[in-house]
Amino acid sequence: MLLEAFVARGLTDLVLSPGSRSQALALEAARLERDGALRLHVRIDERVGCFTALGIARESGAPVLVVTTSGTAVAELHAATLEAAHAGVPLVLLTADRPAELHGTGSNQTTAQVGLFGPLVPVIDVEAPGADPAADPDRRAAGLVDDVLARIARRPGPVQLNLAFREPLSGPSGGEGFAPAAAAPETVEPAPEAVEPAERSWAFRPGPEIVELAAVPGTVVVAGADAGAEAEELARALSAPLLAEVSSGARFGPHLVPAYRELLRTEGLGDRIERVVVFGHPTLSREIPELLRRPGLEVVVVRGRALEPFDPARSARLVDGVRATGPGHPTWGRSWVGRWVHASRALLEQPEPPAANLSDDYAKRSRFARAQLEVLREPVTRRLLVEAVWNATWPHDRLVLGASRLIRVLDGVATGRRITVHANRGLAGIDGTVATATGVALAAARAEAPGLTRVLLGDLALQHDVGALLPVAGEQLPPLQVIVGDDGGGTIFDGLEVAGNAERELFDRVMYTPHAMDLAALAAANGWEHRLVTxxxxxxxxxxxxxxxxxxxxxxxx
Ligand SMILES: Cc1ncc(C[n+]2csc(CCOP(=O)(O)OP(=O)(O)O)c2C)c(N)n1
Ligand SMILES: [Mg+2]
Known part of the structure; x- marks a missing residue:
């Protein structure tokens, strides 16, 4: 009945890992799946499961339910939960627990699950039901669900519902434990905001503080992770260059400046900035935080879903939205934006591949053919790879980017494309990337979205999440293309100062950390098609x- 109440509020997906203490919830989930009321995803490893939930929630925008048993199973959720907390992705963690009388007695699989995730994750602790025959389980469940969803509406992110279950753990009705009669009243009473029966009551709504800005020279718009298309719109309205990261959802439009990093250090451009409007969470360059720390600069930061508005100097004006007053593109506007856009284009220009030669001269034609063949035989470089992936992605596709070196390479060169990009930049972990992408692909498949989901990551990031490659019996797994840039280890560290100072052997042992994976064997063992690109x-x-x-x-x- 608890899960039914979540389904009634518009939640559609649940990821679970098996366990004894959580059996009542699990069986209810299975029944709801069979009735066509819920999409159920079963993963043995809770860590893979929770990152999968994160991916589904990222792509669908709706909170996803996660069910685990007690003990270390709960701790496995921690990494994805922290990422979700920082990036503002809604998850509902239903963690089964032992009843109060078994805590502190050395009882099996029993630990401090309340407070496990720290101060960032709200927890509602629900004691196992007493013997109160007057308790109305349905009302209890509805109150809990409203409470959880109201918290998500106020602050998007994960919420833990820690549910104690007492033996017998499941009965003819599918278990009573989640209909708590003895729950502490202040945790189960719905908050005033919760009384909103409409579906999607959990939807994120920006706050009320909208600031009006006039277009003035020297303004730039910065779009970090998950900024959204709003940033692009504002850049045009303010006649401002758009410094949008690849993970922003705003890497497109006539004001886009792909080579922003170099230009921030360029005389006549970077040094002319007087005002910055920031959307999303910039994480991919050193230059953007440096810019925001410049003294005398006016910084306006738009609060979004992310936990912390990006304000490295702690002096920004924080608002919920920005509206432009007056006309965009005043006379100076075109030249201010134009100089950025042209300079960026010039920086990123590549030598053209040999042009087709239609000459009658056999020798000329064969020289051309040889040159062309040579080009095709060139080893793949990082830039070639990221550009090929970026250009292969169309608006109906989805691209997931891991926290390896390649996302930064892509950020330096990607030209404007209005495509869906996901990246776990809340904490920029290399963990859970394949699982997140699987979740994104699952949500897209459920929405019957056309196109393909691709994930681009490094070899260590893949190694971190090989569990997500496992086949799952009884479930239709969605198409997914996992593209691994294999450079033998973590080459992102080669760019650090320490790479020049430390002894090579020691550096390689503990930082580059060479891997010994056989990707073809890994693919075969898990039922994936393997393609080799050299x-x-x-x-x-x-x-x-x-x-x-x-x-x-x-x-x-x-
Ligand atoms: C969970 C987690 N552990 C460690 C790190 C630190 N870290 C950042 S990048 C990286 C190596 C990435 O290697 P790879 O995926 O092969 O990408 P490459 O840099 O070689 O392209 C590591 C270990 C992290 N971000 N997240
Ligand atoms: Mg690598």
Whole structure:
């Protein structure tokens, strides 16, 4: 009945891992799945499960339910839960627990689950029901659900509902434990905001503080992770260059400045900035935080879903939205934006590949053919790879980017494309990337969205999440293309100062951390198609869309 109440409020997806203490919830989930009321995803590893839930929630925008048993199972949720807390992604963690009388007695699989996730995650602790025959379980469940969803509406992110279950753990009605009669009243009474029966009562709504800004010279708009298309719109309205990260959802439009990092250090551009409007969570460059710390700068930060508004100097004006007053594109506006956009284009220009030669001269034609062949045989570079993935992604596709070096390479070169990009930049962990992408693909499949989900990550990030490659019996797993830039280890660290100072052998042992994975064997063991890409010529076929689960191994030089 608890899960039914969540379903009645519009939640559609539940990820669970098996266990004894949580059996009543699990069986209710299975029944709801059979009745077509719920999409159920079963994963043995709670860590994979929770990152999958995070991906579903990211793509669908709706909170996802996660069910675990007690003990270390709950701790496995921690990484994805912290990411969700920082990025403002809604999750409902239903963690089964032992009743109060078993705590502190050395009881099996019993630990301090309340407060486990720290101060960032609200927890509602629900004691196991007493023997009160007057308690109305349905009303109790509805009150709890309203409370959880009201908390998510106020502050998007994870909420833990810690549910104690007393033996017998499941009965003919599918278990009574989640209909708590003895719950502490202040935790189960619905908050005033919760009395909103409408579906999607959990939806994120920005606060009321909207500031009006006039277009003035020297303004730039910064779009960090999850900024959204709003940032692009405002850049046009304010006649401002748009410094949008690839994870922003705003990497497009006529004001986009892909080479923003270099230009922030360029005389006549970066040094002319007087005002910055920030959306989302910038994480991909050193230059943006440096910019925001400049003295004398006016900084307006738009609070979004993320836990912390991005304000490195602790001096920004925090608002819920920005509206432009007056006309965009005043006379100076075109030249201010134009200088940024043109300078960026010039910086990113690449030498053209040899042009087709239609000459009658055999020698000329064969020289051209040889040159072309040579180009196709070139080893894949990081830039080639990221550009190929970016350009293969269309508005109906989805791209998930891992926290490896490649997201930064892409951020330096990606030209404008209005595409759906997901990246776990709340805490920028290399963990859970494949599971997150699987969740994104699952949500897209459920919405019958066309197109393909691709995930681009490094070899260590893949190694961190091999559990997410496992096949799942009894479930239709969605098509997914996992593209691994394999440079043998963590080459992101080669760019750190320590790489030049430390002894190479020691550095490699503990930072580069070479791997010994055989990706073809890994793919075969888990039922994935394996494609190997070593040259520029292999890229197109390597990234070709297909309906299955494909692991694309792209060999990169260290
Ligand atoms: C969970 C977690 N552990 C460790 C790190 C630190 N870290 C950042 S990047 C990285 C290595 C990434 O290696 P790889 O995925 O191969 O990408 P590459 O840099 O080689 O392209 C590590 C360990 C992290 N961000 N998250
Ligand atoms: Mg690597």
């Amino acid at each position: 040259t520029r010529g292999d890229l197109e076929a390597g990234l070709a869309p297909s309906p299955g689960r494909v692991l694309v191994e792209v060999r990169l030089a260290r």
